[in-house]
Amino acid sequence: MTTIYVCESGGKYEGGSAFAASTSLVSAWRLMRKQMIEHADYMRRLRIGGYIKLEGKMYWEYGSDYFQIRKFDDLKDTL
Numbered sequence: 679m680t681t682i683y684v685c686e687s688g689g690k691y692e693g694g695s696a697f698a699a700s701t702s703l704v705s706a707w708r709l710m711r712k713q714m715i716e717h718a719d720y721m722r723r724l725r726i727g728g729y730i731k732l733e734g735k736m737y738w739e740y741g742s743d744y745f746q747i748r749k750f751d752d753l754k755d756t757l
Contacts (some may be wrong), residue, residue, distance in 0.1 A: 679702075679751055679752055680701060680752040680753065681701065681749060681750070681751050681752070682700070682701055682749075682750045682751075682753075683699065683700050683701070683702070683703055683705075683706035683747050683749055684696050684698075684699045684706075684747070684748045684749075684750065685697055685698040685699065685700075685706055685709050685710050685713065685745075685746075685747055686745070686746045686747075686748060687713060687717070687743065687744065687745045687746070688743065688744065689742055689743055689744070690739070690742050690743065691742065692738055692742050694744065694746075697709075697713065697714075698710075699730075703747075706722070706747050707747070708724055710738075710745055710747055713745065714730055714738060714740065714745050717740060717743065717745075718730065718740065721740070721741070726741070728741045730745075736748075736749070
């Protein structure tokens with residue numbers, strides 16, 4: 679069975695979209711970390727303070743924005 683990890687970001691109240699996918703959780707974490715650092719740097723340049731808050735194992739919030747890694751299992755291998 680293949681597991682796919684999808685990285686998603688967006689607004690908590692407006693929805694979001696996927697920006698990357700990987701079959702490795704470590705790679706997905708690295709992609710997510712890079713995206714969160716870029717977002718935090720952008721917010722600092724706009725002089726909007728805040729911090730990244732971890733909510734669970736694969737969900738982070740930064741103000742009204744969120745970052746999430748979703749896990750999908752490929753079930754066709756088991757049929």
